[in-house]
Amino acid sequence: MxxxxxxxxxxxxxxxxxEERCAELYGQTKIRGFLHLYIGEEAIAAGxxxxxxxxxxxxxxxxxxxxxxxxxxxxxxxxxxxYGKAAGCSGGRGGSMHLFDADRHFYGGNAIVGGxxxxxxxxxxxxxxQNRDRVTACFFGEGAMAEGEFHESMNLAALWDLPVIFCxxxxxxxxxxxxxxxxxxxxxxxxxxxxxxxxxxxxxxDVEAVAAGMERAVTTSRSGGxxxxxxxxxYRFRAHSMFDPDLYRDPSEIEEWKSRxxxxxxxxxxxxxxxxxxxxxxxxxxxxxxEVDDAVAFAEEAEWESPATLTDHVYGPAPTRPGDDxxxxxxxxxxxxxxxGIASNxxxxx
Amino acid sequence: xxVHEPAPAQSAQMPSTMTYREAMREAIREAMQEDERVxxxxxxxxxxxxxxxxxxxxxxxxxxxxxxxTPLSESGFVGAGIGAALGGMRPIVExxxxxxxLLALDQIVNNAATLRHMSxxxxxxxxxxRLTTGAGRQLAAQHSHSLEAWYAHVPGIKVVAPATVxxxxxxxxxxxxxxxxxxxxEHATLYNRREPVEPGPVDLVSAAIRRRGxxxxxxxxxGLVHKAVEAADAxxxxxxxxxxxxxxxxxxxxxPTLASSVARTHRALVVDEGWQSVGLxxxxxxxxxxxxxxxxxxxxxRLSSVDVPVPYPKHLEEAAIPTVEDIxxxxxxxxxxxxxxx
Ligand SMILES: Cc1ncc(C[n+]2csc(CCOP(=O)(O)OP(=O)(O)O)c2C)c(N)n1
Numbered sequence: 001m002x003x004x005x006x007x008x009x010x011x012x013x014x015x016x017x018x019e020e021r022c023a024e025l026y027g028q029t030k031i032r033g034f035l036h037l038y039i040g041e042e043a044i045a046a047g048x049x050x051x052x053x054x055x056x057x058x059x060x061x062x063x064x065x066x067x068x069x070x071x072x073x074x075x076x077x078x079x080x081x082x083y084g085k086a087a088g089c090s091g092g093r094g095g096s097m098h099l100f101d102a103d104r105h106f107y108g109g110n111a112i113v114g115g116x117x118x119x120x121x122x123x124x125x126x127x128x129x130q131n132r133d134r135v136t137a138c139f140f141g142e143g144a145m146a147e148g149e150f151h152e153s154m155n156l157a158a159l160w161d162l163p164v165i166f167c168x169x170x171x172x173x174x175x176x177x178x179x180x181x182x183x184x185x186x187x188x189x190x191x192x193x194x195x196x197x198x199x200x201x202x203x204x205x206d207v208e209a210v211a212a213g214m215e216r217a218v219t220t221s222r223s224g225g226x227x228x229x230x231x232x233x234x235y236r237f238r239a240h241s242m243f244d245p246d247l248y249r250d251p252s253e254i255e256e257w258k259s260r261x262x263x264x265x266x267x268x269x270x271x272x273x274x275x276x277x278x279x280x281x282x283x284x285x286x287x288x289x290x291e292v293d294d295a296v297a298f299a300e301e302a303e304w305e306s307p308a309t310l311t312d313h314v315y316g317p318a319p320t321r322p323g324d325d326x327x328x329x330x331x332x333x334x335x336x337x338x339x340x341g342i343a344s345n346x347x348x349x350x
Numbered sequence: 351x352x353v354h355e356p357a358p359a360q361s362a363q364m365p366s367t368m369t370y371r372e373a374m375r376e377a378i379r380e381a382m383q384e385d386e387r388v389x390x391x392x393x394x395x396x397x398x399x400x401x402x403x404x405x406x407x408x409x410x411x412x413x414x415x416x417x418x419x420t421p422l423s424e425s426g427f428v429g430a431g432i433g434a435a436l437g438g439m440r441p442i443v444e445x446x447x448x449x450x451x452l453l454a455l456d457q458i459v460n461n462a463a464t465l466r467h468m469s470x471x472x473x474x475x476x477x478x479x480r481l482t483t484g485a486g487r488q489l490a491a492q493h494s495h496s497l498e499a500w501y502a503h504v505p506g507i508k509v510v511a512p513a514t515v516x517x518x519x520x521x522x523x524x525x526x527x528x529x530x531x532x533x534x535x536e537h538a539t540l541y542n543r544r545e546p547v548e549p550g551p552v553d554l555v556s557a558a559i560r561r562r563g564x565x566x567x568x569x570x571x572x573g574l575v576h577k578a579v580e581a582a583d584a585x586x587x588x589x590x591x592x593x594x595x596x597x598x599x600x601x602x603x604x605x606p607t608l609a610s611s612v613a614r615t616h617r618a619l620v621v622d623e624g625w626q627s628v629g630l631x632x633x634x635x636x637x638x639x640x641x642x643x644x645x646x647x648x649x650x651x652r653l654s655s656v657d658v659p660v661p662y663p664k665h666l667e668e669a670a671i672p673t674v675e676d677i678x679x680x681x682x683x684x685x686x687x688x689x690x691x692x
Contacts, residue, residue, distance in 0.1 A: 057437070091470020100469035107436065107473070112460045118426050119461060122433020122441075129389065129415060129439060149456070152426025159421065313471035314505050316529030323551035325527040 001275040004050075008207045009270065010284050011046035012263045015066035017288035018075060021296065022065070022082065022096070026242050030299075031082045033095050034111075036063040040237035043262035044169055045070045047210025048137065048232075051218050055105060057123045057136040062097035062111040063169075063236075067139060073101045075295035085302035092305055093313065113174075114140065114147030117166075121153050124162035124227075135163040135221045137214075142231075143174025145191070146182050154195040157227040164227040165217045166192070169204065171236045176248040192229035204232030205262045208269075237261075365546040370512075373519035373547060374404045374480075374536065378442065381526055382412050385440060388526060391418035391427055392444030401446045402482055402541050428454035428479065432462050432531075435477040440526050445481040448535070449495050462531040463506030477531045478522065483511075484537040484573055484623055485671050491659035494667070496623040498571075499630040501533050502601040509600040510554055511535040513575040515543060517598060520550030528554065535600075537573035537623075557604035559611065563593035566617040566681055569608060569634055571597040574621050574672060581677035590685055600630060608634070609641040616647040617684050621672050626654035648687040653680045 001009075019039050025031045038045070045066035052058065060067040068078055073089050081088025082096045090100045090109070098109035107123065110116035120138035127134045144150050145168065157164045170188055172179050185191045192199040198220065202213040210232060217228040235257035239246035270276035319325055368376070381388045389412075390405060396419045399406030409417035420427040424445060431443035445451045451458070458479065465473045485494035502509045508530060512518045518536070525532035532554065557569075561579050570578040575596040582592035593611055597603065612618045618638045622631035631652040638650050656670045 088470070090468060090472070093470045094468045098468045100472055102469065102472035108465075108469070110461075112456060115429070115456055115460055118429020118457060119433035119436065121426065122430035122435070123437045124433075125430055126434040126437025126439045129434070130437075149425050149429065152421075152423035153429070155421060156423060156426050156430060313467045313469075315508075316466065316471075316474045318529070318555075319524070319527055322524055322553040 001270060001280055005270055005275055007050065008046055008211065009263070009266055009276070009281075010288075011050075011070045012042040012207060012266065013284045014075075014288045014291065015042040015045060015069055016263060017285065017292050018069060018078070018295070019065060021292045023238070023242070025082070025296070031096060032084070033097070034062065035082075035096050035242045036240065037236070037238045038063050038066040040257065040261070041169060041171060041204065041234045042066055043207035043210050043266070044139075044167070044204050044232045044234060047207040048167060048214040051211060051214040052135070052137055055132075056134050057105045057107060057120070058139075059107045059116045059120050059123075059136070060109060060139045061113070061116070061141060062109065063141070064099055064109050064139070065096065068099040068101065068106060068109070071101070071104050071106050073099060073104060073106060075291050076298040079292075079295035079299040080302045083299040083302065084304075085299055086305040087298070087302040091313070114144040114149035116140070117144065117149050117153035118156075120164050121156045121162060124157065124164045125160065128160070128162055133222055135165055135218055137165045137167055139167045139169060141174060142168055142170040142172070142179060142188060143177070143182065145188060154192065154197070154227070154229070158195045158197045161224070161226040163221040165214070165221055166227060166229045167214075168192075168229065168231045169234055170231055171234050173236070173240070173249065175240045175244065178248070189229065189231045192231070195229075197227045197229055198225070199229040199231070201231050201233065204234030205260045205265065207262055207266050365548055367544050367546050368515060368519075369541065370515050370518045370536075370543045371402065371404055371541040373515045374522070375406065375408070377519055377522040378405065379408060379411070381442075381523060382408070382416060385526070387438065387440040388442065389416040389418065389439065390442040390444060391420050391431065393420055393422060393446055395419060395444055400444060402536075402538065404541070405444065424450050424453035425457055429457040429461060431477050431479070432457060432465075432475050435475045436465070436473060440476055440478075442478045442480060442522070442526070445479060447493065447538075448481050448483040448497050449493055451479075451481050451497075455500075458501070458507065458531070458533070459504055463504045466530070467506060474529045475531045476526070476529050478525045478534060479531065480534045480536060482538045483535045484539060485655070485660045485667060486539050486573070488662055488664055488667055490662040494660035496655065498535050498600050499624050499628075499633070502630060502633075504601075507531045507533055507601065508554060509533045509535065510598060511537070511572040511600055513537070513540070513572050513596045513598070515545035516548040516550075517552060519547050520552040521554060524551060524554045535572060539573045543576075555599050555602060555604060557598055557607040558596045559593060559607070560596045561592065561594040563591040563615065565591045565615055565685055566619060567593045567595060567608075567611045567615045568677065568681065569595045569597060569618060569620045569638075570622075571600060571630075572623070574623055577672065577674045578621060578677055580674045581681060584674070584678050585681055588682075590681070592681060597634070603634065603637060605637050605641055608638055612638050612642045613645050616645055618642075618646075618650045619677070619680055619684055620650065620652050621677055622652070622654045623671055624654060625657050626652055627657055629654055648684050651680060651684055653677060
């Protein structure tokens with residue numbers, strides 16, 4: 001098993017193991033709120049994210065646990081976040097839908113469908129304007145493609161040649177709404193290509209295909225080729241969220257897709273290649289199990305934040321006096337400073 | 351040797367005058383000169399010069415990247431401003447008017463206002479959004495909204511309304527220095543207003559007493575500040591002494607300044623161009639009542655726009671929004687109301 005084969009398989013197994021445990025913990029009411037599992041779609045995060053550099057930007061939806069994990073956010077801080085503990089990667093303020101990690105350029109965890117696409121455009125703009133050769137990878141479901149913000153963002157990114165990789169995870173359903181009942185043109189890459197950017201269809205159940213497609217997109221975008229749209233064809237094996245009784249899908253359809261499970265498929269590819277033994281695979285599952293056990297223990301032990309901190313992080317540290325910036329640096333030459341007189345507090349009429 | 355004419359001593363002290371529009375433009379220019387991270391984007395900010403000609407000529411000075419025309423995509427480019435702020439820039443986003451900002455409410459309320467908190471303090475959005483507000487120009491219902499209260503309702507953002515040319519000149523600088531999103535409401539009737547400019551800087555949080563008085567406090571913001579001062583001047587002929595407070599900041603509200611004024615005057619009239627129901631005036635009036643109840647000589651009174659989509663004909667538009675006469679009339683009634691002196 002080559003190093004890259006190993007890490008592709010390993011990351012998918014890590015996501016699956018983490019999320020299976022999340023489902024259990026949800027049943028035990030340890031995790032609350034909405035919980036959207038990525039089970040079945042792991043090949044996308046596992047294949048795509050390793051193609052990025054550490055300083056590239058990543059944005060995801062509420063179905064982002066796998067992306068966070070592969071990006072390097074620790075299982076401990078993800079699990080603690082799901083528990084709502086202070087040690088979580090968002091200080092417990094976000095929960096499962098809002099995992100953030102500024103150091104890893106991981107900008108959520110966004111739960112307004114389509115709402116994070118304009119942010120991706122802006123992050124890429126900031127890079128372009130500051131002459132940084134970063135790319136911004138933005139993950140979203142096909143449901144977002146019916147939103148105005150999708151179209152506005154595609155247009156802006158293409159118009160301004162911004163290095164955004166639009167990663168559409170087409171799992172065929174937006175909650176209970178099928179692709180056919182949502183899109184006038186169900187060929188999503190065709191639709192996206194009307195924005196005058198490259199748009200490629202990729203088998204989202206094949207982790208190596210994902211990795212190759214993403215690598216090509218990153219190379220294109222980073223070298224000044226502007227935005228790229230990728231449609232990853234995939235399927236979620238579970239319901240939309242833990243609240244969803246999943247009444248709208250034919251069980252035979254689910255079974256058919258499950259037969260293309262990205263983990264078992266890749267494991268058998270590697271076995272056929274002779275690069276994976278049963279012992280190797282078992283070791284990967286065992287390691288993932290250990291990682292998740294450790295994360296759960298960590299989250300269990302972690303502290304709750306005191307309600308006294310409730311209103312923390314609403315505003316940043318405000319300038320202490322006019323003419324300073326938030327860090328207390330003068331933004332005006334002190335000689336221009338009008339003494340104790342805040343101009344606005346002067347009376348203008350006698 | 352060149353001989354410089356010494357400037358007359360008096361004029362050296364006199365602050366220069368400029369229009370509100372020029373002050374705003376000067377503030378943008380200065381910010382862009384001083385800080386490469388600052389740029390402005392919005393619909394028609396370049397060749398057209400901005401809907402209200404605030405950004406006129408700036409693209410020639412700073413280029414089209416930093417004075418960037420956007421398509422008609424309010425949600426898209428406001429969101430891009432948020433993203434650019436996350437990425438280390440200091441964007442000024444111009445939305446033509448508050449009416450169109452509704453298409454960007456999702457970005458402002460769901461993203462700009464929440465990201466710091468949702469990320470546990472890891473992210474901040476140092477974004478400035480400028481937008482024109484207000485009625486008074488016979489533009490009918492879809493172009494005459496005053497929705498400041500909608501924004502001032504939301505924790506995570508700051509909302510200011512410069513009423514004077516001095517504030518137009520200096521508030522932007524402070525807004526750009528702020529670590530959080532600041533929404534700057536510019537009342538459309540103010541752009542041609544010419545006034546002396548006092549030296550900066552100014553803060554973003556305090557209310558200002560624009561006219562001293564002892565019998566009644568009128569609280570106003572933006573365009574209504576000047577109407578309130580006019581009404582107060584008119585009433586002084588009858589011997590009434592009216593104080594006018596310019597809120598300046600709609601979020602946060604400067605409650606101490608309001609309270610100390612009303613503690614002196616014992617009466618408060620809150621005027622607001624937004625609709626009365628569930629409006630900004632209601633919030634201000636409730637704050638004053640909470641802070642000054644036992645010192646009041648009369649119930650705090652609101653004078654807001656009538657609850658109607660602003661109509662087109664001049665006489666009906668005037669009937670819908672508070673006028674100088676409305677303010678003077680309400681003040682007169684309040685002064686006639688009971689209560690002992692002091
Ligand atoms: C603007 C908005 N509308 C509705 C919702 C409720 N909602 C949450 S997820 C979802 C379906 C989205 O489907 P898709 O984009 O395909 O992503 P998936 O959940 O399949 O990964 C809906 C309608 C929302 N969060 N935001």
